[in-house]
Amino acid sequence: MDRREIAALLAYIGRLDPRSIRTDEGEARDQLAQWHELLGDVPMATPHGWDALAAARQHYRTSPYQIQPADVVRPWESYRRNRLALHSDPTPSADPDDQAAWTAELVGTRRAVAAGIAQPTQARAITSSQEGVNPRLQARLDQIGSCIPPAARAALIPFRPARAAREAAVAQGLPDALSVRCEWCLAPVGEPCRRRRIGPNDGVRAITPRATPHPGRLDLAAQQAQHTEQDQQPALA
Secondary structure (H helix, E strand, O other): OOHHHHHHHHHHHHHHOHHHOOOOHHHHHHHHHHHHHHHOOOOOEOOOOOEHHHHHHHHHHHOOOOOOOHHHHHHHHHHHHHHHHHOOOOOOOOOOOOHHHHHHHHHHHHHHHHOOOOOOOOOOOOOOHHHOOOHHHHHHHHHHOOOOOHHHHHHOHHHOHHHHHHHHHHHOOOOOHHHOOOOOOOOOOOOOOEEEEEOOOOOEEEEEEOOOOOHHHHHHHHHHHHHHHHHHHHHHO
């Protein structure tokens, strides 16, 4: 609040409580300077719910004592805390690689919410699948065939060889070896086969994943796929 707004606030308080009125010009000037020093960063009102006059009126509704600047600052700080507690940072529109711009937009949004200039942004709820996929996202998926673009998938091959080998086998029409449990290394369904390193005392020193499944697991997956196909043939007939 500037000095004119402080004077308007003191005049309103004087109507509520004549005890706060200063008839001496020097005392009135000192009172105005004191309140401006303590309430200079507190707005008179905001578009979203804060009103210093309402805070003063609420004080006299609940307290018989003369109002002090702290009786206006406390509700203002509570107002700021409550708004920030309701706020969930939205994704900034700035370039994520520009750390300064990204941080500045986040800080600016929080300050606007705390100051009552902008409404808090609440976290988006998890939506059900009944609402469908965003049309733009669906068009993109139809174009590239996967949520991972082919170029990115090819770049990830050296870092996940087991996944790459599985995808290549499925693309060639071969059975998915990871759809069954490996009887050799006991790898569960969905996890790659493992290689055991045996120490001199016949103890297992380390277990590392294999890029390719064990041959027995491939045979077991092929047998399961054959049985599944045979079971479906009567139903199709």
